[in-house]
Amino acid sequence: MTDKPVKDMSFEEAMRELEQVVSQLERGDVALEESIKLYERGAALKAQCEEKLKAAEEKVAAITLDRDGQPTGTTPVETD
Incomplete structure (x- = not known):
């Protein structure tokens, strides 16, 4: 498990860590306390x-x- 904030992770990073957690x-x-975390x-x-x-x-x-x-092109998609 890393200390990197989840919101800063790429899809691949998050999936790798999720697999480790599972x-x-x-x-x-x-x-128990660690399981909750x-x-x-x-x-x-x-x-x-x-x-x-x-x-x-x-x-x-x-x-x-x-x-x-x-x-033929792309339609712009707004992202946050």
């Missing part, structure tokens, strides 16, 4: 992954195709 929780060899971190990581996926889906959906299926 693995630790599944092993069940973590003290891991669960909270995991929930934040999951939310970050969902947000990044949604943003990527919106960008893909903004691409317009011509009759031949070729990209």
Whole structure:
């Protein structure tokens, strides 16, 4: 587990850490207080992954195709 703020993580970073969190929780060899912290971190990581996926889906959906299926340009998508 890193100390990097979840909001600053890329999708890949968040997924990697989420997998580590799940693995630790599944092993069940973590003290209760640490399990709670891991669960909270995991929930934040999951939310970050969902947000990044949604943003990527919106960008893909903004691409317009011509009759031949070729990209003709993109429609701007506002991101925060």
